[in-house]
Amino acid sequence: xxxxxxxxxxxxxxxxxxxxxxxxxxxxxxxxxxxxxxxxxxxxxxxxxxxxxxxxxxxxxxxxxxxxxxxxxxxxxxxxxxxxxxxxxxxxxxxxxxxxxxxxxxxxxxxxxxxxxxxxxxxxxxxxxxxxxxxxxxxxxxxxxxxxxxxxxxxx
Amino acid sequence: xxxxxxxxxxxxxxxxxxxxxxxxxxxxxxxxxxxxxxxxxxxxxxxxxxxxxxxxxxxxxxxxxxxxxxxxxxxxxxxxxxxxxxxxxxxxxxxxxxxxxxxxxxxxxxxxxxxxxxxxxxxxxxxxxxxxxxxxxxxxxxxxxxxxxxxxxxxxxxxxxxxxxxxxxxxxxxxxxxxxxxxxxxxxxxx
Numbered sequence: 001x002x003x004x005x006x007x008x009x010x011x012x013x014x015x016x017x018x019x020x021x022x023x024x025x026x027x028x029x030x031x032x033x034x035x036x037x038x039x040x041x042x043x044x045x046x047x048x049x050x051x052x053x054x055x056x057x058x059x060x061x062x063x064x065x066x067x068x069x070x071x072x073x074x075x076x077x078x079x080x081x082x083x084x085x086x087x088x089x090x091x092x093x094x095x096x097x098x099x100x101x102x103x104x105x106x107x108x109x110x111x112x113x114x115x116x117x118x119x120x121x122x123x124x125x126x127x128x129x130x131x132x133x134x135x136x137x138x139x140x141x142x143x144x145x146x147x148x149x150x151x152x153x154x155x156x
Numbered sequence: 157x158x159x160x161x162x163x164x165x166x167x168x169x170x171x172x173x174x175x176x177x178x179x180x181x182x183x184x185x186x187x188x189x190x191x192x193x194x195x196x197x198x199x200x201x202x203x204x205x206x207x208x209x210x211x212x213x214x215x216x217x218x219x220x221x222x223x224x225x226x227x228x229x230x231x232x233x234x235x236x237x238x239x240x241x242x243x244x245x246x247x248x249x250x251x252x253x254x255x256x257x258x259x260x261x262x263x264x265x266x267x268x269x270x271x272x273x274x275x276x277x278x279x280x281x282x283x284x285x286x287x288x289x290x291x292x293x294x295x296x297x298x299x300x301x302x303x304x305x306x307x308x309x310x311x312x313x314x315x316x317x318x319x320x321x322x323x324x325x326x327x328x329x330x331x332x333x334x335x336x337x338x339x340x341x342x343x344x345x346x347x
Contacts, residue, residue, distance in 0.1 A: 021166065024173040031180035037346055049288045054190035063189070119189060122287045129283030131181040131290075135338070140197050149191040150291055 044069035044086045049124040050138065053149035062115050062149075065102040066097070068130060069123035077080075083126050097137045105143075121149045192294055197337065215248050215257040215274045221293055222334050223284030243300035247275050247332075265326045267312075278334040294336075301334045308332050 046069045059065060065149055067086040069081045074125045087100045118138055122131055138146060219239070220228040227234055229242050259274035264270050271334040277297055281290055305317040309328050313320055317328055 017167065017170070021173055023172040024170050024177060027179065028173050028177045031177065031184055035180055035184040049291040051192055051291050051298075053192065053295050053298040055193055057189040059192065060189070076195060104338075117193075117328060119191060124286070124288035126287040128281045128285040128287060128290055131287060132281070132283065135196060139196050144196040144198060145193070147189075147191040147193045148197055148291055148294065149189055150191060150295075 018105050027040070028062060041084070042067065043072055043075060043091065043143045044084060044088070044123070045072055046121050046123045048121065048126075048149055051148075052153055054152055056152050057117065057119065059112075059115060059117070059146060062108065062112055063119050064101065064143075065119050065121055066132065066134060067121045068120075068126050069121075070150070080139040083130050087137045094133045094137050096136060098141050101138070101141045101143050115145070116146055117141060117145045118143050119147045159179075192291070192298060193339070194336070212274075214255055216278055217243070218274050218278045219278060219293060219297070220288055221279075221281045221285045223282040225286055227288035227289075228295065236289075236296055239293065239296045240300045240303070243277065243297060244304060246277075247273050247300065247304055249273060249275075262330075264327055265332045266323060268330070270331050270333055272333065276337055278337045284302070297336055298334070302333060305329070307334045 003109070016085070044067050046067055047114055069086075070076070071084055071091070079091060085094065085097070087096065092100065101118070102109045105116060108116060120131065120134065135146070169185065186253050216230075217230050222228070227236060227239065229239055230246075233243065239303070246256055249259065257273050259271040259273050262272050279297070306326050308331055309315060309317045309320055309324070312328075312331075313324055317325060320328060
């Protein structure tokens, strides 16, 4: 009897914090699994255009990215501020897209090759001339599934 | 003595885990890539004759964007905001105007015969057109088709396109096709 009284006398019972670390670990694992480290460094400045009818990209692993825009400020002294194409980690010309697509295609399994998508990430101020050149080149290497990456306009 | 075995102080594991958590929170990129999906036409076969590609004039609407981002749909210049209604009218042809595209009855698997418009939207741009204007126009075209699909799905299945199951979506896609052709690049500015 006296033992029960003792516990009642305590002012505020501490909430059990033993499971706190478990909860945090669960969150941690969630982020560890979902995280994808940025593989390439952006060398061009890309501000995506706005489009309200955007659809989600389904298979991120089957997507190759082509970035088009003006070089970032620190590289402008070297490359000027004309629109450039960036594939992987370096500036490329339109003619080199062919090799890039071939390399990306080789890296995929046979079954996935037909689902390959090329995402064009172009800055909104880019002129269509360079984009048309890229599109023609993609047609030539029959990478026909493309996506114009855009962002959803901020809702007001 | 020996009553209690000393426990490892575990109160700091939460802190350690929090640190790791913060690290991953910072480095993670959850951004889903969004965009407008398109299928490019395959490169024309050099042996193929040009004649069989001819499309009836009334079935095609040419949307042109010039280097100043001005828009021309059919024969009249217009603002981007007007384009959607124009395209919807073009694709539905509500009063069977002889200048608007003809409709063709086709059999859709799982649905039956259906009148499908033969209209094709041809999008032409100049080399000097800005990408932003181009995407804005593409977006309006997609929006027009999406709204027509929604209307068609609403009339036939009683729900919007997004809420239809996969088979129904396939039927809707066949009934309201998205025929947008991106023409070979042309220099519109030079006369």
